[in-house]
Each structure stands twice: as structure tokens, then as C-alpha cells.
Amino acid sequence: MTTVAHTPTEAHHAPMSFWRKYIFSTDHKIIGIQFLFVSLFFLLVGGLLAMQIRWQLGFPGKPLPGGGILPESMVSGGVILPEYYIQLVTMHGTFMVFFAIMPLLVGVYANFLIPLKIGTHDMAFPRINMWSFWLALLAGLIMLAGFFVPDGAPRAGWTMYAPLSARPDLSGATISQKLWSISIVVLGLSSVMGSVNYITTIINHRAPGMHWFRMPLSVWALFITAILAVLALPVLQGAAIMLLFDQTIGTHFFDPGAGGQPLLWQHLFWFFGHPEVYILILPAMGMVSDIIANGSRKPIFGYHSMVFAIIGIAFLGWIVWGHHMFMSGMNPTLGSTFMVSTLLIAVPSAIKVFNWMGTMWRGNLRFHVPMLNAIGFVSMFTIGGLSGIFMAATPVDIPLHDTQFIVAHLHYVLFGGSLFALFAAIPYWYPKMFGRMMSERIGKLHFFLTFIFYNMTFFPMHIIGMGGQMRRIYDPTIYDFLKPQQPLNVFISYSAFALFAVQFLFLFNFLWSLKRGKKAPQNPWEDNGMEWSLPNPAPHGNWDKTPNVYRGPYEFSAPEAGDKDYLPQYLKLPTDRDPVPAPLPAGGH
Amino acid sequence: MQTTTMTDAMRPPVPAEPGAGVYSNKLGMWVFLASDVMFFTALIGSYIVLRFGMGSAWARPGAVLNVPLTGLNTFLLICSSVSMVKAYAAIADGKKYFLRKVPGKTLQDGGLKFWLLVTIICGAGFVGVQVVEYIKLVGHGFTPTGYREGSLLAEHALADPVKYGAGVAGMYGSTFFTMTGFHGFHVTCGVISMLYLYFTKVLPEKYSPQDYRGIEVIGLYWHFVDLVWIILFTIVYLI
Amino acid sequence: MTTPTTHVRPNYMLIWLYLFVMTIAEVLLAFELPVSQNLKLILLLILAIWKAMLVALFFMHLKFERWRLRLIFIVPLPLAVILVTTVIMEKVF
Numbered sequence: 010m011t012t013v014a015h016t017p018t019e020a021h022h023a024p025m026s027f028w029r030k031y032i033f034s035t036d037h038k039i040i041g042i043q044f045l046f047v048s049l050f051f052l053l054v055g056g057l058l059a060m061q062i063r064w065q066l067g068f069p070g071k072p073l074p075g076g077g078i079l080p081e082s083m084v085s086g087g088v089i090l091p092e093y094y095i096q097l098v099t100m101h102g103t104f105m106v107f108f109a110i111m112p113l114l115v116g117v118y119a120n121f122l123i124p125l126k127i128g129t130h131d132m133a134f135p136r137i138n139m140w141s142f143w144l145a146l147l148a149g150l151i152m153l154a155g156f157f158v159p160d161g162a163p164r165a166g167w168t169m170y171a172p173l174s175a176r177p178d179l180s181g182a183t184i185s186q187k188l189w190s191i192s193i194v195v196l197g198l199s200s201v202m203g204s205v206n207y208i209t210t211i212i213n214h215r216a217p218g219m220h221w222f223r224m225p226l227s228v229w230a231l232f233i234t235a236i237l238a239v240l241a242l243p244v245l246q247g248a249a250i251m252l253l254f255d256q257t258i259g260t261h262f263f264d265p266g267a268g269g270q271p272l273l274w275q276h277l278f279w280f281f282g283h284p285e286v287y288i289l290i291l292p293a294m295g296m297v298s299d300i301i302a303n304g305s306r307k308p309i310f311g312y313h314s315m316v317f318a319i320i321g322i323a324f325l326g327w328i329v330w331g332h333h334m335f336m337s338g339m340n341p342t343l344g345s346t347f348m349v350s351t352l353l354i355a356v357p358s359a360i361k362v363f364n365w366m367g368t369m370w371r372g373n374l375r376f377h378v379p380m381l382n383a384i385g386f387v388s389m390f391t392i393g394g395l396s397g398i399f400m401a402a403t404p405v406d407i408p409l410h411d412t413q414f415i416v417a418h419l420h421y422v423l424f425g426g427s428l429f430a431l432f433a434a435i436p437y438w439y440p441k442m443f444g445r446m447m448s449e450r451i452g453k454l455h456f457f458l459t460f461i462f463y464n465m466t467f468f469p470m471h472i473i474g475m476g477g478q479m480r481r482i483y484d485p486t487i488y489d490f491l492k493p494q495q496p497l498n499v500f501i502s503y504s505a506f507a508l509f510a511v512q513f514l515f516l517f518n519f520l521w522s523l524k525r526g527k528k529a530p531q532n533p534w535e536d537n538g539m540e541w542s543l544p545n546p547a548p549h550g551n552w553d554k555t556p557n558v559y560r561g562p563y564e565f566s567a568p569e570a571g572d573k574d575y576l577p578q579y580l581k582l583p584t585d586r587d588p589v590p591a592p593l594p595a596g597g598h
Numbered sequence: 599m600q601t602t603t604m605t606d607a608m609r610p611p612v613p614a615e616p617g618a619g620v621y622s623n624k625l626g627m628w629v630f631l632a633s634d635v636m637f638f639t640a641l642i643g644s645y646i647v648l649r650f651g652m653g654s655a656w657a658r659p660g661a662v663l664n665v666p667l668t669g670l671n672t673f674l675l676i677c678s679s680v681s682m683v684k685a686y687a688a689i690a691d692g693k694k695y696f697l698r699k700v701p702g703k704t705l706q707d708g709g710l711k712f713w714l715l716v717t718i719i720c721g722a723g724f725v726g727v728q729v730v731e732y733i734k735l736v737g738h739g740f741t742p743t744g745y746r747e748g749s750l751l752a753e754h755a756l757a758d759p760v761k762y763g764a765g766v767a768g769m770y771g772s773t774f775f776t777m778t779g780f781h782g783f784h785v786t787c788g789v790i791s792m793l794y795l796y797f798t799k800v801l802p803e804k805y806s807p808q809d810y811r812g813i814e815v816i817g818l819y820w821h822f823v824d825l826v827w828i829i830l831f832t833i834v835y836l837i
Numbered sequence: 838m839t840t841p842t843t844h845v846r847p848n849y850m851l852i853w854l855y856l857f858v859m860t861i862a863e864v865l866l867a868f869e870l871p872v873s874q875n876l877k878l879i880l881l882l883i884l885a886i887w888k889a890m891l892v893a894l895f896f897m898h899l900k901f902e903r904w905r906l907r908l909i910f911i912v913p914l915p916l917a918v919i920l921v922t923t924v925i926m927e928k929v930f
Contacts, residue, residue, distance in 0.1 A: 130612065133622040201633045209626040213617035214610060239633045240913055244920075247640025251776065259743040260772035262644065268769045273647060276924045277640055327916055331923070340927050555612045590613035618905050628909045635910075639917035647924045659867055669864050673857065680853040683896045687846060821896045825889045831860075832885035836867035837878055 035135035036549050040142045041121030042442055044112050045435075047146055049519075051108035054153070056509055058101040065089045065097075067502025069484040082161060091483045092181060095164040098481045100155070102167025103189070106289070107196055108149045110427050114292040115200075115238065116145060118434060119207045119231045121442065125540035125547060126228050128216025128556045128579075133209040137202050144199035151192040155185030163189045166481060168282070171263030171274040175255035190253035197246035200238050207235035216539070218558030218588030222316070223578070225538055225562040226309060229316050230295025233323045234288050241284035248277035275337055279330040287326040290390075290422060291319060293430030294361060297383045299562070300433050301365050303536050304380030305372025306574045308563035311364040318357035318364075325354040335403050336410040344403050351401035355394065362391050373566070373574065377534070378452030382433035385460055389425025393418055396471065411481075414474025420467045432456065432515065439519075440533050444546040445526030447518050455514040462511060465504035469497045535575045537562055542579040559585045605808045627815045631822045634784075638826055641780060642833070645773040657763030657770055662740055662751060664731060665835050671727045672831045675785075678720030679824040685713035686817045689810040694803045710813070714792065714800055717820065721789040728782050732775075742775045744768035774834060781830055784823050791816055847895045859888050 031039060064073050072087025073079075083093035120138065124131055132138045155162040160183045165174035169189065177183040211232045215224070224232075252274070254260040261267035263274045302309045309315060331339065331347030365387045374380070396418040400406045409415065432455070436447040473494045478485050485491040485498060532541040539558065543551060556579050564576035569584070581587075608621040618625045649656055659665070693709035700707045708716075739749020744767035746752060755762040763770055795812055799805055805813055863884050866877060894900040899907050 129614070134626060201630070205626050205629045205633070208629050209622050213614065213622045213625055215615040215617065217613045217615060219615055239629060240636050240916060243633045243637035244640045247637050247644070250780075251641070251644060254742065254772065254776060260776070261743075261768050262648070262772055268648070268652065268766050270648060270651060270928070272927060273644055273924065276920070276927065277644070280920050328919060340929070343923060343926055555614070591609070591616040619903055620906060625906075625909075628906060632909050632913045635913040635917065639913070639920060643917060643921040643924070646921055647928060650925050651928045665864065665868070669860065672860055676853065676856045676860070679892060679896055680849055683849050687849070818897055821892050824896075825892045828888045828892065829885055832863060832881050836863055836881055 033139060035131070035139045037120045037124050037132045037135065037138060038442070038547055038549075040138055041117050043142050044116035044120060044145070045442075047149065048109055048112040048116065049516075051104050051149055052110075052113070053516075055101055055105040055109050056512065058097050058104065060506065060509055061089060062094070062097050062101060063502040063505040065094055065483065066485065067499045069486055092164070093161070094483045095166075095481065096156075096162040096182075099164050099166050099169075100152075100162050103152065103163075105423070106167060106285070107193075108145075108152065110289050110423060110431075111200075111285075112145060113431050114289065114427060115231070115234060116142070116203065118227070118292055118296060118438075119203065119235065121438065122227055122540070123207055123210055123231060124214070125441070125543070125551060126225055126538055127211060127214065127219050128539045128552070128558055129210065129214040130551050130555075132206045133214060134206050138206050141199045141203040141206070144195050144202070148192045148196035148199060151188050151195065155182075155188050158184040158188070161185060168278060169252065169274075170278075171252060171255065171271055172265065172269075174274075175252055175263050177256065187253060187256050190249040190256070193249040194246050194253075197242040197249075200242045204235035204239040204242075207231060208239065211235075216555050216558050217590035219539075219578075220558075222313065223558060223561045225295075226298035226312070226315055226319075227292070227295040230291045230298075230319055233319050234291045237284045237288050237291075237323055237326065241281045241288070244277055245281035245285075248274060248281070251277075272334075272337060272339065275334050276330070279333045280327075282333065283330040284323075284326050286422075287322055289427055291322065293386065293427045293434075294319070296434045296437075297386050297430050298361075298365070298368075299536075299538070300379045300383040300437055301368050301387075302563045302565060303534055304375050304377060304383065305369045306375065306565045307368055307372040308561075308565055309364065310367030310370075311360075312561070312563065314360055315364055318360045321357035322354060325350060325357070329354055332401060332406070335406045348401060348403045352398070355398055355401070358394055362387060362394070378447070378449055378456060379433040379437040379534070381453065381456045382429050385456065386426060386429040386433065389421055389429060389463075393421030393425055396421065409474065411479055412474040413470045413478045413480065416480055417467050417470035417474055420470070424463065424467070429459075432459070435519065437534065438540075439522070439526075440529030440545045441540055441543075441547055443523055443526070444529055445522050446529045446533060447522045447526055451514055451518040455511060455518065458511040458514070459508065462504050462508035466501055466508050469501050473497050473501075532577075535573070537564055537575055537577045539577075539579055541577060557581065557588050559588070608809065608811060621811060623811050623815050624818070627818050631818065634822065634826075638777075638780075641777050642829070645777055646833070648769055648773060652763075652766045652769065655763055655766045657767070658761045659836055661754075661761050661763075662735070662738075662770070663774075663835055664734070667727065667731060668831065668835050671724055671731075672827065674720050674727065675724045675824050675827050678717045678724065679821055681713045681716040681720060682817050682820045684708065685710050685717060686810070686813050688713055689805050689813050690807055692807040694805065710805065711796075711800055714796055714813070718789060718792050718796065721785060721792065721820070725782060725786055725789065728778065728785075740767075740771060740774075742771045744771050777830060777834060781823070781826055784826070788816070788820050788823055791819070847900075849895070852891055852895050855891060856888055859884055 034040060034043075061073060064071075070088060073084060073089055076084040076087040076089070079093075083090060083096075089097070120132070160177075160181060163169065163174065163180070163182045163186045165171075165180055165182075165186075173180050174186060174189075177186060180186065211224075211228060251260070251262040255262050255264065255269075261269040263269045263271050265271055298309050298315060329347055329351045331343055332351045335344055335347075369384075396414065400409055400415065400418065436452055439445070439447050473491075476491070476494045478491050478494060478498075486495055529545045531544060533545075534541075539556060540547065542556060558578050559581055560576065560578055562578055564570065564578075566574045567576045569582060570576040576582075610622065688708065689710040693707070694711070695709035696711040696715075697706040697708055739746040739751035745755050745762075745764075751762065751767075755764040755767065759765070795816060799812055863881055866872070866880055866884070870877075872880070893910065899910065
């Protein structure tokens with residue numbers, strides 16, 4: 010067999026300027042870190058918007074502290090105006106979904122982890138990868154500009170239902186609504202470019218020995234997520250373009266008066282929107298699987314069923330979108346079909362939850378910060394999933410639609426789910442990114458306080474939702490039937506303020522550890538993934554020579570490991586044979 | 599059994615698991631084309647849904663749009679698709695040249711440079727014809743918002759509202775210009791990409807039978823664009 | 838070491854001829870033939886899809902590629918059908 014071809018390393022590159030190395034970088038790790046900083050910024054923006062929403066809901070009519078800095082169009086005498094409130098609600102959702110959670114899960118971890126975990130040097134198309142980041146940043150800035158243009162930010166809800174979103178005369182948002190459409194088209198482009206990269210890299214660039222069923226679940230999840238993204242985002246782009254045309258050149262795709270169909274927007278949006286929410290949870294599930302196996306010192310329970318569950322969720326996710334539209338006046342027969350498919354999709358998700366529990370059962374549990382957050386994920390996601398079952402049943406959804414019950418559900422799966430998974434993943438791979446450890450103590454404090462205040466914030470929303478409080482309303486107290494629930498709103502608001510304040514612990518930990526964190530050993534979590542064979546932080550080009558993979562990703566507590574309780578994928582035991590790669594170019598490099 | 603011989607240049611330069619069995623650029627382009635299918639699904643699907651909702655109120659085929667001209671344009675695009683695949687076959691056979699005399703045959707044998715140039719010209723021709731078509735349509739009064747007041751089409755629509763689908767002209771215009779416009783945009787991007795490749799890689803003869811990945815990949819994109827047009831021509835112009 | 842591939846290269850000019858003839862047939866069908874509207878619609882769609890498949894199978898060489906690659910192109914198609922059929926069923930109601 011020919012010798013392994015020599016691969017590009019740092020030595021082969023001419024020394025790069027600061028700009029090429031850190032700003033216009035094509036290195037997947039740098040791009041992942043760029044996404045991390047930008048997305049954390051947008052997460053903060055989304056949080057600030059949420060604080061203002063909670064202020065208004067908890068204390069309607071009271072002047073917002075610090076509201077004096079906002080212009081008169083937003084606050085009058087310091088009190089949040091209804092026109093501004095609806096912008097807050099719309100943009101909180103928009104920023105959190107498109108510019109915080111999605112890039113944090115996919116932009117950061119697909120970019121950072123995939124080449125490392127499959128044993129290759131970079132993505133299949135590094136320059137396209139770089140473009141993907143810059144387009145995402147551009148899209149975020151275009152969206153942010155919406156607050157600063159005349160007439161303020163879009164205000165038709167993050168779902169931008171037409172014809173409200175198509176008619177500036179109805180919504181009041183003129184320029185920013187068009188910016189929304191443009192931003193979405195640009196973001197879609199970024200997402201598709203990224204996904205093409207992830208899919209191609211995982212299919213074609215796995216190291217020798219990295220068979221499909223030896224890939225860690227984080228990579229499987231990111232792979233399936235990329236497939237979802239590549240097929241779903243273009244539909245949203247098409248819809249956004251039609252909306253833009255309705256707003257600018259006077260077409261009437263969604264305007265019923267001129268023959269358009271408002272429901273067309275809803276169908277197009279949710280046909281994208283439902284796969285989108287699986288894009289927002291699957292990578293989280295994948296990374297949590299890796300972390301729980303590590304924290305339990307046991308192989309993941311039911312690896313194959315976990316893979317098939319991910320595929321099942323992704324597959325079924327295409328045929329459930331109507332459950333967002335039960336109250337739209339749609340065809341009831343269709344409603345029933347969507348109800349059945351939605352109830353079905355709970356099954357693979359439940360399989361995953363049972364398998365996480367099975368992994369932990371009788372494990373040699375290590376409650377490090379990532380593990381704590383991962384366990385938090387499993388429990389909170391389960392609650393979110395249970396409320397989902399309620400709403401999947403159409404008759405139950407009828408009174409619950411557009412109430413705070415839905416808001417509770419979506420925050421349990423997105424915050425309790427995705428964000429807790431991120432609180433697990435960020436410290437877990439921080440050493441690989443920055444060469445240092447985040448503080449365990451601050452991390453644990455952050456976890457416990459977040460967990461407590463999070464449940465205090467969002468659990469009561471189930472109650473006030475069932476009590477009838479609608480979504481996106483400006484002042485619950487104008488309704489007599491909601492007045493008795495207002496104390497709960499106040500309680501939620503105080504809890505939310507505390508929750509937000511606690512996040513500064515995380516932010517401090519993240520930033521402070523960049524320079525002052527304990528220097529990380531090579532494999533601080535005693536994990537099995539390919540990435541831990543590299544020094545911290547991982548060098549440009551990753552490996553000098555393509556590594557070989559000798560076993561699956563979850564060989565914890567394996568007898569062959571000897572006195573260690575983990576057996577990395579890259580470690581060659583005397584009994585192992587080298588994997589046979591696909592035929593190489595004759596003559597090497 | 600594969601069409602493209604997996605030459606050495608097309609393998610990943612480092613050891614890897616067997617993946618798709620095709621080189622990454624091709625795999626990436628196929629994945630991108632799958633995403634483009636979804637993009638056109640949104641636009642074309644919306645057209646189908648909106649028109650279905652109108653039923654027989656839609657304008658009759660051929661009333662507003664110039665079917666003969668577009669039929670010719672369709673033929674032009676199909677020709678460009680053939681010349682594209684001939685270009686691909688040429689470089690696969692190592693024919694880097696423009697034209698070469700073949701002993702015993704009257705017609706000269708075209709190489710990559712010839713066939714790709716034909717493709718570019720036909721593609722640019724398609725865009726040109728479409729621009730001309732748009733100008734004429736707008737001149738007659740067909741706009742994305744319907745028949746412009748006082749225009750020729752508006753008069754026709756008053757005289758014969760059934761044939762011209764007077765009530766739903768706005769929808770007709772909206773869907774027509776959006777679908778064909780974005781298709782035209784895709785064609786334009788293709789022509790620009792081919793021009794770029796032509797000058798940077800084809801003329802300096804950088805492609806060889808060992809490595810002609812760029813030609814194959816742009817060819818896939820080009821055929822896809824032709825495929826979408828085949829569908830569009832039928833359901834927009836003929837139905 | 839290259840994988841030996843022996844395949845018959847499709848006759849591109851023949852495919853071109855088919856496409857040309859089918860296009861003419863389509864235009865004639867749409868304007869000249871006295872056929873009911875629904876039948877016309879079905880026949881035109883069949884012709885269009887057939888032409889599209891000729892391009893996909895022969896010009897894009899899908900006929901000669903592995904199933905894995907064909908799958909990439911095939912996967913979005915049922916999704917497109919699901920979306921359009923569902924929304925049309927909506928309108929019917």
C-alpha cells in the first residue's frame with residue numbers, strides 16, 4: 010500500500026497576515042469561532058429585547074428604566090408604546106431564531122466540530138465556508154438596521170404573516186420590512202452554502218476507519234440538520250422574495266383583495282418553519298448525546314436507534330407543518346392528517362429521551378458543568394415535548410393556539426432545550442477552541458441559578474396561557490378575565506430579570522477564561538472523539554497526517570481500555586489493524 | 599458504473615473513507631441543485647396554487663405571451679445544453695482545441711473551446727431574447743401588477759376579458775415575472791460563470807482529461823437551468 | 838490506480854433531436870389540436886416531465902451514476918409534491 014499522502018500543515022503556508030489568519034480566514038475553526046462571537050452578540054440583543062417585553066407585560070404602563078434613551082417613536086414618557094412593543098416581540102423572535110440559536114448550533118458547531126470529529130483537515134470548500142460566515146453577518150446587520158430606519162422595525166411577528174407584513178400601510182413598518190426580506194434571502198444563501206459544505210465534507214472526507222456508524226451522534230445530527238437546511242431554507246427564500254415583491258413592485262401574491270392567498274404565505278413559511286425548528290434542536294440533541302456518554306462513562310444507550318431517531322425526526326418533520334396552522338381556517342381533513350403526523354413525531358424524540366436516561370443509568374456519573382447542562386437539557390426538553398403533545402391534538406390546540414401556553418412550549422424546547430445544550434457545548438469544546446478551561450465553579454453556579462430562574466420564568470406561562478392570556482398582546486390588564494393572573498405575570502417578569510442577570514455570569518466566565526482560564530490539558534474530559542488527539546487549541550490544518558479511526562465513538566468503560574475508563578477512536582491498540590482507505594493518488598501528494 | 603473516470607486528480611489528496619464515489623465538487627453541486635429545486639418549488643408551486651385557485655379566469659395561453667418567440671428561445675436553450683454536454687465530452691476525450699480538421703470528414707471537429715463558446719453564445723442569446731421579450735411585454739402593458747392602464751393589453755382585456763383573464767391579470771403578471779425573472783437570473787449567473795472559466799481555465803488549456811471537474815460541475819448547473827426552463831415553458835406559456 | 842469505467846456514451850445529438858421534436862409536439866398540442874383542456878394539461882405535463890428526465894438522465898448523466906447520487910436529486914421531488922398538493926387541497930376546501 011502506498012504511504013499516506015502528506016497533507017497541508019502550517020509549514021506549507023506562507024506566513025499569513027492578521028487579516029488572512031483571523032478575519033478573512035478559511036479555517037473552519039476560526040470561522041466557527043467568528044460565528045460564536047457574532048451569535049453571542051445577537052443572543053444578547055435578543056435578551057435585551059426580551060427584558061423590555063417582560064417589563065411591559067409585568068408592569069404595563071410603568072416607565073421603562075433607562076427608557077429615556079429611546080426615541081419618542083418607541084417610548085412616550087418612558088412608557089413602551091404599543092407600536093414599539095410589537096416590534097420588540099417580532100424582533101426578539103427573529104433575532105433569537107435566525108441569528109442566535111441557529112448560528113450558535115450550526116454555524117459554530119457544524120463548522121468547528123465536523124472536520125475535527127471525522128478526522129479531516131478542513132471543510133470540502135473552505136472559501137465557500139468563509140463566504141457563508143460573512144453573508145450571515147451581513148444578514149444580521151441588515152436585520153439590525155431595521156431598528157434604526159424611519160418607521161422602526163418590522164412588527165408582524167417573527168412569522169411575518171401576510172398580508173400584514175406585505176402592506177406597510179397596515180403594519181406601519183416601511184423600510185425595515187423590506188430589509189427583513191433581504192436579510193432572510195442573504196441568510197438563506199449563507200445557510201445553504203454552509204450546509205452544502207457540511208454534507209459534502211461528511212460524505213466524502215471521513216478519515217479511514219470512520220465508517221458511517223462510527224461517527225459520533227453530534228456529527229450525525231449535524232449531517233441530518235444540514236440536509237434539512239439545504240432543502241428548507243430555499244423555500245423561505247422564495248417566500249421572502251414574493252413578500253418583497255408584494256412590498257415593492259406591487260405584486261399581490263398574498264393580498265386577498267387582488268386574488269392572492271394569505272394562507273399561501275403561512276403554508277410556505279411553515280413548510281420551512283417546521284424543519285427549521287428541527288434544525289434548532291437536532292444539533293443540540295447530538296452534542297448532548299456526546300456529553301452525556303462522556304459524563305456517564307458509558308456508551309450511548311442504543312446508538313443505532315439514536316441515529317434512526319434523528320433520521321425519523323427529520324423525515325417526519327416535513328409533513329407536520331400544518332400543526333402551526335390549526336386555527337387558520339384550513340381544511341379540517343388536512344388538519345387531522347397533520348395531527349396524526351405530529352403525534353407520531355413524538356415517538357422518535359421520546360426514544361432519544363429514554364436512551365439518554367438509559368445511558369446515565371448506573372453510569373459512573375461525573376457532574377461536570379457540561380454534564381449538568383446536558384441533564385438540564387434532557388429534563389427541560391422533555392417538558393417542552395410534553396406540552397407539544399397537548400398542542401398536537403387539534404381540539405386541544407384550538408383554545409391554546411396563540412396563547413402563552415405556546416410561548417411556554419417553544420421556550421422550553423428552545424431555551425430549556427437548545428440553549429441549555431449550548432451551555433453544555435460551549436464549555437465542553439472551549440478548551441479545543443481556546444486552549445483554556447472555563448471556570449467550573451462559575452459554571453456550576455451559572456447552571457443552578459439559570460435552571461431555577463428559568464423554570465420560574467417559563468413554567469407559569471403554561472398556567473397563564475391556559476388561563477387565556479394571548480401572545481403578543483401589549484397589556485393583559487385591559488382584559489377583565491386576565492386581571493386575576495397579573496400577579497403571575499409580575500412573578501414571571503421578576504424571574505426573567507433575574508434569569509437575564511445570571512447570564513452575565515456565563516458571559517464573564519466565557520470572556521475572562523479566554524485569557525485567565527486554566528490552561529487546558531490535551532483531553533480534559535477524558536473523551537473519545539478524534540478532536541482530542543490534537544493539542545489545545547487545535548492547530549491550523551488539524552493533523553499533519555490524516556489519522557486512522559479504530560473504533561466507535563463511545564467506548565467508555567471498555568475492557569480493552571485497561572485501567573482507563575475511556576478508549577479514544579484514534580488510539581491504536583496492539584490488536585487493531587489499520588483501516589484500508591479508498592485508493593489514493595499514485596505517487597502521493 | 600460511472601460516467602466520469604475517477605482520475606487521480608479527482609480523488610481527495612488525503613486518505614479517506616469511500617464516500618459518494620464522486621469527487622467533492624460534483625457532490626457539492628448536486629446538493630446545491632437539490633436546494634435550487636426547493637427554491638423553484640416555492641416559486642412554481644405558488645404559481646400552481648394561485649392559478650388553481652383562479653380556475654378558468656386565467657388568461658388563455660398565447661394571448662399575452664409570445665409563444666413562437668419563446669419556443670425559439672427554448673430551442674436555443676436546449677441547443678446550449680447539447681453544446682454543453684458536447685464540451686464535456688470533448689474535454690473528456692482530451693480535445694482542448696477550438697476546431698480541428700478531421701481527415702475524411704467535411705465538418706471540422708469541435709473541441710472544448712468551440713463547444714463551450716457555443717454554449718456561452720446560446721446562453722447569452724437566451725438572456726438577450728428574454729430581455730427583448732420583457733421589454734416588448736412591458737411596452738404592451740404587461741407588468742408584474744397586471745395590465746397597465748391605457749396600454750394595448752388593457753384595451754384588449756376590455757374587449758375580450760375572458761381571453762385576456764382581465765380580473766386576474768395582476769396574478770398573471772406577478773407569477774410570470776417572478777418565475778421567469780429568477781430563472782433568467784440563474785441563466786445569467788451561469789453565463790457569467792462560464793465566461794469566467796472560459797478566460798481563466800479553458801483558453802489557457804488548464805483542463806485536461808485527467809482533470810476537467812470545473813466543466814462537469816458547471817455543466818450540471820447549466821443542464822439544471824435548462825431542465826427548469828423545460829418545466830417553466832410548458833406550464834407558463836403553453837397551459 | 839483508476840476505477841475502470843466502460844460505458845456507452847449516450848448519443849447526445851439523438852437526445853437533442855428528441856427534445857426538439859417533443860418541443861414542437863408540445864406547441865402543436867397546446868395550440869392546434871382540438872383536445873379537451875384537462876387532457877391537454879395531462880399530456881403537456883407528461884411531455885414536459887419526459888423532456889426533463891431526458892436532460893437529467895442523459896445530459897446530467899444520472900443514468901450512469903450510482904443510486905447514492907441519484908438520491909440527492911430525487912429527495913426534493915416528493916417534498917415539492919407534498920407542498921403543492923397540500924396547499925391545493927387547502928384551496929379546494
